[in-house]
Amino acid sequence: MNVIFRYPFDQIGCRAVVARHSEQNTRVIRIWRALGATQTKIPELRGPNEAEVVAVLTATLGGKANSGNVSPNLAQLNV
Known part of the structure; x- marks a missing residue:
């Protein structure tokens, strides 16, 4: 799996990979x-009582994005 996610960084030169998924998709949350x-x-981005999760994977920070730039209205996911 890690090889697949290294491709955008190593071969294409992307600086980040971003994905959006439902907070109820625990399998995808665990993978990211x-x-x-x-x-x-x-x-509530997906509607009443359902949040959306935005996952960001960066190359320059070893796969860890800077969480210091998160808006106070957004919650860091610890699932």
């Missing part, structure tokens, strides 16, 4: 966490 992505939950 294992890859070292920073995940931010945005309340």
Whole structure:
């Protein structure tokens, strides 16, 4: 799995890979966490009572995005 996610950085030269998924998709949340992505939950983006999670994986910070730039209205996901 790690080889697949290294491709955008090593072969294409991307600085970040971003994904959006439901807060209810725990399998995807676990995968992005294992890859070292920073995940931010945005309340009710998918509708009433369902948040969306934005996962960001960066090459320059070793797979960890800078969480210091997270808006106070957004919650860092610790699932």
